[in-house]
Amino acid sequence: xxxxxxxxxxxxxxxxxxxxxxxxxxxxxxxxxxxxxxxxxxxxxxxxxxxxxxxxxxxxxxxxxxxxxxxxxxxxxxxxxxxxxxxxxxxxxxxxxxxxxxxxxxxxxxxxxxxxxxxxxxxxxxxxxxxxxxxxxxxxxxxxxxxxxxxxxxxxxxxxxxxxxxxxxxxxxxxxxxxxxxxxxxxxxxxxxxxxxxxxxxxxxxxxxxxxxxxxxxxxxxxxxxxxxxxxxxxxxxxxxxxxxxxxxxxxxxxxxxxxxxxxxxxxxxxxxxxxxxxxxxxxxxxxxxxxxxxxxxxxxxxxxxxxxxxxxxxxxxxxxxxxxxxxxxxxxxxxxxxxxxxxxxxxxxxxxxxxxxxxxxxxxxxxxxxxxxxxxxxxxxxxxxxxxxxxxxxxxxxxxxxxxxxxxxxxxxxxxxxxxxxxxxxxxxxxxxxxxxxxxxxxxxxxxxxxxxxxxxxxxxxxxxxxxxxxxxxxxxxxxxxxxxxxxxxxxxxxxxxxxxxxxxxxxxxxxxxxxxxxxxxxxxxxxxxxxxxxxxxxxxxxxxxxxxxxxxxxxxxxxxxxxxxxxxxxxxxxxxxxxxxxxxxxxxxxxxxxxxxxxxxxxxxxxxxxxxxxxxxxxxxxxxxxxxx
Amino acid sequence: xxxxxxxxxxxxxxxxxxxxxxxxxxxxxxxxxxxxxxxxxxxxxxxxxxxxxxxxxxxxxxxxxxxxxxxxxxxxxxxxx
Numbered sequence: 213x214x215x216x217x218x219x220x221x222x223x224x225x226x227x228x229x230x231x232x233x234x235x236x237x238x239x240x241x242x243x244x245x246x247x248x249x250x251x252x253x254x255x256x257x258x259x260x261x262x263x264x265x266x267x268x269x270x271x272x273x274x275x276x277x278x279x280x281x282x283x284x285x286x287x288x289x290x291x292x293x294x295x296x297x298x299x300x301x302x303x304x305x306x307x308x309x310x311x312x313x314x315x316x317x318x319x320x321x322x323x324x325x326x327x328x329x330x331x332x333x334x335x336x337x338x339x340x341x342x343x344x345x346x347x348x349x350x351x352x353x354x355x356x357x358x359x360x361x362x363x364x365x366x367x368x369x370x371x372x373x374x375x376x377x378x379x380x381x382x383x384x385x386x387x388x389x390x391x392x393x394x395x396x397x398x399x400x401x402x403x404x405x406x407x408x409x410x411x412x413x414x415x416x417x418x419x420x421x422x423x424x425x426x427x428x429x430x431x432x433x434x435x436x437x438x439x440x441x442x443x444x445x446x447x448x449x450x451x452x453x454x455x456x457x458x459x460x461x462x463x464x465x466x467x468x469x470x471x472x473x474x475x476x477x478x479x480x481x482x483x484x485x486x487x488x489x490x491x492x493x494x495x496x497x498x499x500x501x502x503x504x505x506x507x508x509x510x511x512x513x514x515x516x517x518x519x520x521x522x523x524x525x526x527x528x529x530x531x532x533x534x535x536x537x538x539x540x541x542x543x544x545x546x547x548x549x550x551x552x553x554x555x556x557x558x559x560x561x562x563x564x565x566x567x568x569x570x571x572x573x574x575x576x577x578x579x580x581x582x583x584x585x586x587x588x589x590x591x592x593x594x595x596x597x598x599x600x601x602x603x604x605x606x607x608x609x610x611x612x613x614x615x616x617x618x619x620x621x622x623x624x625x626x627x628x629x630x631x632x633x634x635x636x637x638x639x640x641x642x643x644x645x646x647x648x649x650x651x652x653x654x655x656x657x658x659x660x661x662x663x664x665x666x667x668x669x670x671x672x673x674x675x676x677x678x679x680x681x682x683x684x685x686x687x688x689x690x691x692x693x694x695x696x697x698x699x700x701x702x703x704x705x706x707x708x709x710x711x712x713x714x715x716x717x718x719x720x721x722x723x724x725x726x727x728x729x730x731x732x733x734x735x736x737x738x739x740x741x742x743x744x745x746x747x748x749x750x751x752x753x754x755x756x757x758x759x760x761x762x763x764x765x766x767x768x769x770x771x772x773x774x775x776x777x778x779x780x781x782x783x784x785x786x787x788x789x790x791x792x793x794x795x796x797x798x799x800x801x802x803x804x805x806x807x808x809x810x811x812x813x814x815x816x817x818x819x820x821x822x823x824x825x826x827x828x829x830x831x832x833x834x835x836x837x838x839x840x841x842x843x
Numbered sequence: 844x845x846x847x848x849x850x851x852x853x854x855x856x857x858x859x860x861x862x863x864x865x866x867x868x869x870x871x872x873x874x875x876x877x878x879x880x881x882x883x884x885x886x887x888x889x890x891x892x893x894x895x896x897x898x899x900x901x902x903x904x905x906x907x908x909x910x911x912x913x914x915x916x917x918x919x920x921x922x923x924x
Contacts, residue, residue: 254889
């Protein structure tokens with residue numbers, strides 16, 4: 213898939229693996245071919261993939277999932293060579309699940325081909341016709357100094373002639389038409405004067421393109437070559453050598469863009485439209501973590517460059533809502549904490565009422581998305597989910613695969629652009645009803661009741677390949693330990709704060725068990741995420757501090773750490789562990805932590821709880837995290 | 844680069860692209876290689892221009908008769924001559 217911001221993968225296509233699968237007629241060939249095709253950006257890579265595909269078919273390698281294949285008859289006509297464009301299209305459409313039959317017109321013969329009743333194209337009966345007129349058809353033949361009205365009327369006629377050809381073709385075949393417009397010149401010819409007259413190629417083509425787009429009937433979709441070439445760069449898009457040698461429309465680079473665009477236009481007819489955008493909160497809609505940094509600490513608004521980037525992203529989301537896209541929140545947070553910025557922060561562009569559904573809780577996001585779909589009576593395949601955390605994206609891809617999940621780039625400056633580029637919320641028309649949809653869905657939502665969810669969380673956790681390094685406190689870690697001890701509010705059993713000096717003083721003290729946990733998974737390193745401080749007196753270890761960063765909630769870090777605390781305290785000669793919970797305004801999340809972990813309640817009130825765990829009868833709790841022993 | 848090193852590099856490109864790669868000699872032509880279709884030829888030129896960082900001039904690839912002459916052309920274009 214095309215990447216954004218020139219963040220182009222340098223990795224070259226690994227041809228050997230695919231060739232090997234093709235030679236062995238291996239069934240894994242087809243899914244890998246599709247994946248490589250989706251990723252390919254280079255013309256020659258796509259041709260290689262197309263060649264292999266044809267070879268595999270010729271050698272009799274059967275495709276899977278034939279039930280999903282749609283048949284499609286596609287005609288390509290134009291004022292340029294239609295080869296190898298047709299080859300790229302055949303490959304992209306085939307891998308997108310279309311069984312295509314193609315008809316290619318002759319070079320620059322499209323007017324006759326369409327006008328002549330009973331011609332070859334009418335025998336072919338296309339479902340879709342791609343018409344690429346070529347720039348030689350788009351030129352003002354008068355003088356550069358001709359009056360504007362004269363040139364305007366000529367531009368309008370040029371557009372009308374093309375649209376009238378589309379009409380004729382549609383009348384006779386019901387074919388939908390994808391009409392290419394005109395690339396703008398890349399050269400400096402005429403200098404500044406090119407903008408002062410409508411008769412220059414530059415102005416005239418722009419004018420014709422506008423006329424085409426604004427007057428196209430519903431069965432005509434514009435393949436916007438002006439836009440595509442502008443996006444790639446005009447010089448990189450033109451190819452005079454290719455024109456002279458074989459009448460090529462454009463450079464091979466732009467040919468890839470054009471064939472991808474056409475494939476997208478064809479595919480979009482058959483895909484369910486996206487209706488809802490589900491959004492993460494922390495580091496997606498604002499910078500920072502509201503539960504940790506507080507409403508004053510999050511980055512949103514014009515006071516900082518990052519804050520401005522998040523604000524711009526929110527503004528774009530508001531514009532999507534105005535186009536009729538439903539919005540939802542899907543965040544791991546306490547509900548009240550999550551809503552605070554929407555209610556109180558003056559710089560927020562989004563408000564609670566903008567959302568048709570809000571799920572801020574600690575359930576897996578895949579479950580929450582399913583719940584939103586039920587609440588709003590929508591299909592999951594109309595959902596787009598956006599998050600900055602690759603692990604959350606993976607949960608959704610695994611357990612709610614119907615949802616299109618978008619992983620935000622690492623730079624919030626690019627968030628808005630990334631969503632603008634996703635191609636999922638492209639309107640066909642905007643109606644008043646669209647804009648009122650949020651209101652309807654909100655009320656629908658309020659009628660629905662909660663339903664239990666069942667997701668195989670364990671399989672997901674296994675797939676993360678998590679590794680924990682558990683070690684005693686070290687000097688090097690003191691700043692991070694102190695930071696976590698003083699910042700953690702939610703997953704913090706006693707909320708006992710300590711200075712760096714106090715943390716430092718704990719190192720190497722006998723009868724103390726001071727452990728830190730670092731967690732890694734296949735997406736990367738989460739760093740130091742959890743801390744336990746225990747004091748041993750007699751045969752009892754008292755948990756003075758147990759806290760964890762909420763980033764790794766529900767990852768079984770708690771279980772893994774408890775197993776290690778039990779093992780080590782046994783080795784220190786303890787026979788039981790005493791756990792204490794002290795209630796604060798923010799740590800309700802861990803109120804039942806010790807009982808969940810198998811501790812017995814000893815003395816539990818609303819404000820404080822004391823629990824005990826007998827080590828003699830303790831069995832290590834099952835976890836999917838592999839523990840690497842530290843010191 | 845001389846003709847031999849260009850030929851060697853071309854061989855690795857062919858090995859990469861073709862399912863049954865031909866052993867290239869200066870006399871090899873497209874007709875000798877069943878897989879070397881007109882489509883693959885277009886793609887091959889794009890690959891070669893990228894690999895050697897050269898740009899062929901209009902019409903000149905067509906006038907090469909075999910792989911040896913093609914390699915000579917690459918050598919000339921690499922020199923910018």
